[in-house]
Amino acid sequence: xxxxxxxxxxxxxxxxxxxxxxxxxxxxxxxxxxxxxxxxxxxxxxxxxxxxxxxxxxxxxxxxxxxxxxxxxxxxxxxxxxxxxxxxxxxxxxxxxxxxxxxxxxxxxxxxxxxxxxxxxxxxxxxxxxxxxxxxxxxxxxxxxxxxxxxxxxxxxxxxxxxxxxxxxxxxxxxxxxxxxxxxxxxxxxxxxxxxxxxxxxxxxxxxxxxxxxxxxxxxxxxxxxxxxxxxxxxxxxxxxxxxxxxxxxxxxxxxxxxxxxxxxxxxxxxxxxxxxxxxxxxxxxxxxxxxxxxxxxxxxxxxxxxxxxxxxxxxxxxxxxxxxxxxxxxxxxxxxxxxxxxxxxxxxxxxxxxxxxxxxxxxxxxxxxxxxxxxxxxxxxxxxxxxxxxxxxxxxxxxxxxxxxxxxxxxxxxxxxxxxxxxxxxxxxxxxxxxxxxxxxxxxxx
Amino acid sequence: xxxxxxxxxxxxxxxxxxxxxxxxxxxxxxxxxxxxxxxxxxxxxxxxxxxxxxxxxxxxxxxxxxxxxxxxxxxxxxxxxxxxxxxxxxxxxxxxxxxxxxxxxxxxxxxxxxxxxxxxxxxxxxxxxxxxxxxxxxxxxxxxxxxxxxxxxxxxxxxxxxxxxxxxxxxxxxxxxxxxxxxxxxxxxxxxxxxxxxxxxxxxxxxxxxxxxxxxxxxxxxx
Numbered sequence: 001x002x003x004x005x006x007x008x009x010x011x012x013x014x015x016x017x018x019x020x021x022x023x024x025x026x027x028x029x030x031x032x033x034x035x036x037x038x039x040x041x042x043x044x045x046x047x048x049x050x051x052x053x054x055x056x057x058x059x060x061x062x063x064x065x066x067x068x069x070x071x072x073x074x075x076x077x078x079x080x081x082x083x084x085x086x087x088x089x090x091x092x093x094x095x096x097x098x099x100x101x102x103x104x105x106x107x108x109x110x111x112x113x114x115x116x117x118x119x120x121x122x123x124x125x126x127x128x129x130x131x132x133x134x135x136x137x138x139x140x141x142x143x144x145x146x147x148x149x150x151x152x153x154x155x156x157x158x159x160x161x162x163x164x165x166x167x168x169x170x171x172x173x174x175x176x177x178x179x180x181x182x183x184x185x186x187x188x189x190x191x192x193x194x195x196x197x198x199x200x201x202x203x204x205x206x207x208x209x210x211x212x213x214x215x216x217x218x219x220x221x222x223x224x225x226x227x228x229x230x231x232x233x234x235x236x237x238x239x240x241x242x243x244x245x246x247x248x249x250x251x252x253x254x255x256x257x258x259x260x261x262x263x264x265x266x267x268x269x270x271x272x273x274x275x276x277x278x279x280x281x282x283x284x285x286x287x288x289x290x291x292x293x294x295x296x297x298x299x300x301x302x303x304x305x306x307x308x309x310x311x312x313x314x315x316x317x318x319x320x321x322x323x324x325x326x327x328x329x330x331x332x333x334x335x336x337x338x339x340x341x342x343x344x345x346x347x348x349x350x351x352x353x354x355x356x357x358x359x360x361x362x363x364x365x366x367x368x369x370x371x372x373x374x375x376x377x378x379x380x381x382x383x384x385x386x387x388x389x390x391x392x393x394x395x396x397x398x399x400x401x402x403x404x405x406x407x408x409x410x411x412x413x414x415x416x417x418x419x420x421x422x423x424x425x426x427x428x429x430x431x432x433x434x435x436x437x438x439x440x441x442x443x444x445x446x447x
Numbered sequence: 448x449x450x451x452x453x454x455x456x457x458x459x460x461x462x463x464x465x466x467x468x469x470x471x472x473x474x475x476x477x478x479x480x481x482x483x484x485x486x487x488x489x490x491x492x493x494x495x496x497x498x499x500x501x502x503x504x505x506x507x508x509x510x511x512x513x514x515x516x517x518x519x520x521x522x523x524x525x526x527x528x529x530x531x532x533x534x535x536x537x538x539x540x541x542x543x544x545x546x547x548x549x550x551x552x553x554x555x556x557x558x559x560x561x562x563x564x565x566x567x568x569x570x571x572x573x574x575x576x577x578x579x580x581x582x583x584x585x586x587x588x589x590x591x592x593x594x595x596x597x598x599x600x601x602x603x604x605x606x607x608x609x610x611x612x613x614x615x616x617x618x619x620x621x622x623x624x625x626x627x628x629x630x631x632x633x634x635x636x637x638x639x640x641x642x643x644x645x646x647x648x649x650x651x652x653x654x655x656x657x658x659x660x661x662x663x664x665x666x667x668x669x670x
Contacts, residue, residue: 246528250500253527254456257549261462264552282549286529293530313531316538323521323543323562325570343532350531 010194011187018183022176030172037168038161045157046119049133052077052150053117056089057137060146079103084126086153094144109134109149121154129154193217197224204231207302231300238295242343245292252285290414295341296421303337304345306368306375313350314366321357321364328357330366338375338444340422348418351411352379352438359383363433375442383435391428415440448563448603449473449624451490453483453506454498454525459548463496466552471586471599472559473627478502480509487518491623493563494521496555499528499537507540514541521562523555560584567610574609576663579652581609588648595647600625604637605644608653608663617660 008016055075079087080101090109091099098108107125109132112118117135124130134149193216200213211231212224256278263274314330321328338345349366356364360381367378386394394412415438419426424442431437450467452474454460464474475490477483480501487495499506510522524537524545537545544558560583564572574581580589588595588605597605603625608616618637641653641661654664 242530246530246533249529250527253548254459254500257525257527258456258458258462260549261459261466261552264466265462278549290529312535312539316535316542319538319542320544323565325561325565343530346531346535350534 011191014187014191015184018180018187022179022183026172026176026179030168033168034161034165037164041157041160041164045131045152045154046133049119049131049150049152050117052089052152053133053135053148056091056150057135057148060091060137060139060148075101084124086124086126086128086130086156088124088130088151090147090149090151092147092149109151111147111149113147122151124151124153193220200224201227205300207300242293245289249285249289253282256282256285287413290347291417293343294347294418294421295344297339297423298341304340304342306335306338306340306345307332309340309342309345310349310368313346313353317350317353317357324357325362326357326360327363328353328365329363330368332366332368333370335368335370335375336444338442340442344418344422348415348440349377349379351415352377352440355379355411355438356381356383356436359435361435365433370444373444375444377440377442379438380431380433381435382431382433385430385435386428394428395426412438448493448559448606449475449491450559451475451477451483451486451492451495453477453480453495453501453509455479455500455502456498463552463555467556470552470556471602472556473603473625475627480504480506484509484512487513487520488516491620492520493566493624494523494559496523496525496559497542499524499526499533507537507542510537510542511540521566523558523562525550525555557584560586564610569610574612576609576612577652579605579609579648579663581606583610590648597644597647601640601644601647604640605648605653608661612663615656615660615662621661 052075059074075089077087079085080089080103082103083105084107085103087101088104088109089101090104092111093099100108104125109130110122112120112132112134113136114134115136117133119131119133122130122132130151131154132149132151134147136145136147138145197212197216197220200209203209204212211228214221214224214228216224259278260275263271263278266274310332318328318330349368353364353366356379360383362382364381365379367376367380369376369378395416416426419440419442422442424440427439427441429437429439448471450472452460452464452467454463454476455478457478460476460478464476467474475486475492477486480503483495483497486492497506497510501509506524510524513522521543522541524542525548526533526537526545527548528534529547534545543562546555546558561572564574564583569583572582572584574583578591580592581587582589583606586602586606588597588602588609604621607621607624621637641655645651645653651664654662656662
C-alpha cells in the first residue's frame, strides 16, 4: 500500500491534498461561523427581552391608592396585541391579580418568583418554546412584590440561525467547489511543464527527436539539459569505445600479422607451437575487442529498419560470394522496425554469413523472418557442418565455438555473445543444404 | 602472376613479400596510397593486395578512386579492423575479397589465385587446355595427368598463357605479368624460355604468332 502510494501521480497527490484541505477547513470554518452567529443572535434576543422588561417595569404606573396600578404599557410592538403571537408579557400582583398582554389572551405564564432577573425556557400556549425573562420588583406602596415577565418565541431565533446555517452551508459548499476547480486548474497549469518533459522523453524514446525540449521552467530546464548531456555522452561513449577498439585492433594486428608471416618461415617443429600461441592471442584480441565494440539494445531511438541496416553487409557478401564462386541467396520478408543497434546487427549477420561463406562449397543462404513476436535469422551452408556433439558443446554456457570449429569459427562466438546480449536464442543444427544451420531468434517486444 | 602489395608496415610487407615470392608470385611494393595510385595507373598487375590503414588516407578511399577511373583489376583487402561496418565500407569502395590480419600466407595466396582466375573468366580452380592442366590452387601444371616440374618464372609464364587461352598474349603483356619490373627481358629471353617450355610440355603446345605473340594450342596439337 505504501509502495503504491509512492507511485501515485503528482497530480493525484496534489488533488487529494487539496480535497483534504477543503474538506477539513471549510466545515471547521462553517461550524465556527455558525456557533458565533448563534451566540450573537441569542445575545441580541436576550438584550431585546432585557430592554422590553425594562420598558415594562418602567411603565408600571405607581398611583398610591389605586389598586391595581393602572397599566397599559406601550411596548411598541404589535405582536404583543396579536393573540398567541409568541410575544407576551405578564405582570402579577400578589396571588390573584394578573395583568397580561392581549396576545396572551386567557393563558398565563408560569412564575419562577425569583428576586433577580433571570431567564428560563418554558412551553407556551401553542406549544412554542418561549424564553421568559422575569423579575420581581418591590414597589413602595405594595405589600406584595410584583412579578414582571416578558416572553418571546425562541423559534424566531432558531429560524434565523437555521436560515443562516443553510445559507452558510450553500456558500461554503460553493466555495469548496470553486476552490477544488481552482486547485485542479492550478495543478494542470503548474504541472504542464512536467507533462511536456514527459512527452518529450517519450519522443526521444521513440526516436522522433534526438534531445529533450529545454524550453521549460528554470527548475526543469536544468534537468532536461543534464539529461541531454547524458544522452549525448552515451552515444559519444559507444562511439569512442568502438574507435578505441578499432585502433587497438589495428595497432595489435599488424604486429601479429608480421609475427605470423615470420613464424611461417620457421622449421616445422617450432612453427606449430608458435602458431598455436599466436592463434590464441589473436582469438583473445578479437573476442574482447568485439565485446568492447558491442553497444547492446538501444534504450532510445526509433526501431531499426533491418533491411536498410543489412544492405551494405549483404551487398559486400554478395560480391564476396560471387568472387568465391558460391551461390548466395537471401530472403528478407516484410520486417517491422526492431530494437537493434545497427552495427550490432551488421556484426551478427556479417559474422554468421562470413562463416557460412568460408565453409560453403557451393551455396549459402540467409533468411530473415518476422514472426508475430520474434525475429528469426537463419543461415545455411553446404559446407562440412558440425556434429551434434560439437553443436551441443558450442552452445553450452562458456563453451567456446572456436574449439568446435577452428579458424574463422570465432565469428560464431561473437554471434553467441550478441545473441545473449539481445536476449535471443541461438541454435545450431544440420542444414537441408548439407552443412551447418544457424538460427538466431530474438523476441521483438521491447526488452 | 604479378601483384602490387600496398602495405605501410615494412616488416609485414617484407614478410608477406618473401612468402609470396616463394610461392612464385611476382610482388611489387608500395608503402603508401600515393605510390600505389601511381603504380596501378602506369603498370600492369594481375591483382592488388591493399591494406586499409595507410599513412596517407584510408585504403578504401584510394580504391574507390581507382574504380572511378575504371581500373578494374582485382583487389584483395588486408584489414586489421574486423567490424562489419569497416568491411562493408571496403566492399562498397570496390574490393573483391578481404583477408583479416593476422593471416596465413596460404590464405592470401588462395584468395589471390581465385581472384586472378576469376578475372580471366574461369570459375573452376582447375583449368584444362587439351592435355595441359593448370591447378591454380596447388600451383601445379600437369601434362596428361603427370605433374611437370617448372621454375617459378616458367610456371608464371605458362599459367598466364593457360589462363588467357584462347586469347593471343603479346610479348609486352607477358613481360609485364611474368617478369619483375627491374629485370625487364629483351624478346630473346622470352623466346628462350618459351622454347624451354616447349621441351617440357610438348613441341606444339605453345604457338608463336609472328608480330602478335603466343598462345597455347595444346588442343590442336593432339589432332
